[in-house]
Structure formats: C-alpha cells, structure tokens
Amino acid sequence: MKRPRSKAARAAHAAELAPRLADLYPDLDISLDWETPLELIVATVLSAQCTDERVNRVTATLFEDYPDAEAYAGASLEALEEAVRPTGFFRNKARHIQGLATRLLESYGGEVPRTMDDLLTLPGVARKTANVVLSNAFGIHVGIVVDTHVKRVAKRLGLTKETDPKKVEADLMEILPEDEWHAFPWRLILHGRNVCTARKPVCGECAVSDVCPSAFTFG
Numbered sequence: 001m002k003r004p005r006s007k008a009a010r011a012a013h014a015a016e017l018a019p020r021l022a023d024l025y026p027d028l029d030i031s032l033d034w035e036t037p038l039e040l041i042v043a044t045v046l047s048a049q050c051t052d053e054r055v056n057r058v059t060a061t062l063f064e065d066y067p068d069a070e071a072y073a074g075a076s077l078e079a080l081e082e083a084v085r086p087t088g089f090f091r092n093k094a095r096h097i098q099g100l101a102t103r104l105l106e107s108y109g110g111e112v113p114r115t116m117d118d119l120l121t122l123p124g125v126a127r128k129t130a131n132v133v134l135s136n137a138f139g140i141h142v143g144i145v146v147d148t149h150v151k152r153v154a155k156r157l158g159l160t161k162e163t164d165p166k167k168v169e170a171d172l173m174e175i176l177p178e179d180e181w182h183a184f185p186w187r188l189i190l191h192g193r194n195v196c197t198a199r200k201p202v203c204g205e206c207a208v209s210d211v212c213p214s215a216f217t218f219g
C-alpha cells in the first residue's frame with residue numbers, strides 16, 4: 001500500500017489499524033512490576049536500555065529495601081548504584097532516582113505528582129516516563145508514550161514520518177482519538193518487540209502487512 005500523506009489519510013489508517021492491533025494484543029498490562037506510583041516511576045527510569053524482565057528482577061529486592069522517597073533520598077549513592085547495577089547505566093540511573101526522590105520530598109510531600117508539568121521537573125523524567133506514570137498509575141492520558149518501538153513501528157506503518165519522539169507523539173496525538181492514547185502505543189510496543197523488530201521485521205508473519213507501506217521492503 002501507499003504511504004498515507006495527509007492528516008485525514010493517516011487518521012483513517014490509524015482507525016483501521018487500531019481494532020486489528022487490539023485483536024492481536026488484547027492484554028494491556030504493563031510488563032513492569034509495580035504497586036505504587038513511586039515504584040512505577042523508579043521501574044520506568046530503570047527500564048531505559050534494559051529489558052523489563054531484568055528490571056523486575058532488580059526491583060523485587062529494591063522495592064523492599066527502599067520503600068519510599070525518604071529511603072532513596074537518604075541512601076548512600078554507592079549502595080543505590082550497586083542495587084541497580086544489573087540494569088545498565090547504573091550511575092546515571094541511581095543519580096536520577098535519588099534526585100527525583102529528593103525533589104519529591106522537597107516539593108511534593110514525598111508523593112509522585114499527577115501533572116505532566118510537575119513530573120517533568122523530576123530529574124531523569126522526560127515525556128515518555130511521565131506518560132507511562134500518568135496513564136498507568138493515575139489513568140490520566142495527556143500524551144502518548146513514544147519509546148524506541150513506538151517510534152520505529154509508527155514510522156514503518158506510515159503513521160508518521162518523524163523520528164524525533166516529541167514530533168512522533170504530536171503526530172500520533174493528532175490522528176488518534178483520546179481513548180486510544182493509552183492502548184495504541186502499548187500495542188505498537190508489543191508489535192515492535194514480537195514482530196516488527198528493529199533489525200529483522202518478520203513481515204511474512206505480520207498480521208497487518210496488508211496495510212503496511214513498509215511491508216517486505218527490508219533486505
């Protein structure tokens with residue numbers, strides 16, 4: 001199929017894809033383990049460049065050892081680094097977690113705030129993490145999660161031609177109804193992990209190849 005160009009054509013394309021992706025990926029449970037908004041924000045920070053399985057293994061003990069913002073803020077940075085080391089980039093991640101916990105205590109009574117603007121003031125929190133926390137912990141959908149899978153699969157499917165995450169998010173927000181802002185990108189993530197992988201998309205086994213402008217264009 002031809003790549004849709006106009007906003008109306010992209011919106012129609014998204015409307016056709018949404019129910020088909022919903023049939024393919026009906027389960028919307030996030031694969032990170034968490035019980036509180038603080039746990040979700042910490043797990044999401046740790047998930048950068050790391051599999052959710054590995055994050056879950058680390059957080060199984062981390063969340064017991066560090067039950068609240070005070071625990072993270074008052075911890076020795078070295079101990080926190082050691083605790084999150086298996087997730088990679090551990091120095092940055094430990095610094096961000098301690099920094100965001102300190103900021104939560106200073107400005108938000110130790111609680112995770114519920115607005116995009118407030119979340120973006122936390123160290124290590126960009127729009128992707130803020131959207132994950134708002135939509136999963138609070139059911140507030142003010143944007144669209146754009147991770148590496150969403151960015152890649154949305155472009156291949158012809159829903160955007162952008163590569164900058166903020167522009168991809170704006171494109172998707174423009175063509176998707178608000179009630180899809182949570183589910184649709186999550187399904188793109190699953191499709192990107194399972195079928196439309198970065199290195200070797202398996203177009204021959206892809207259930208939406210008939211409506212994908214990039215189908216079978218990979219060598």
Ligand code: SF4
Binds near residue numbers: 202203207216
């Ligand atoms: S047809 Fe290929 S490129 Fe298109 S979504 Fe499926 S796997 Fe990805």
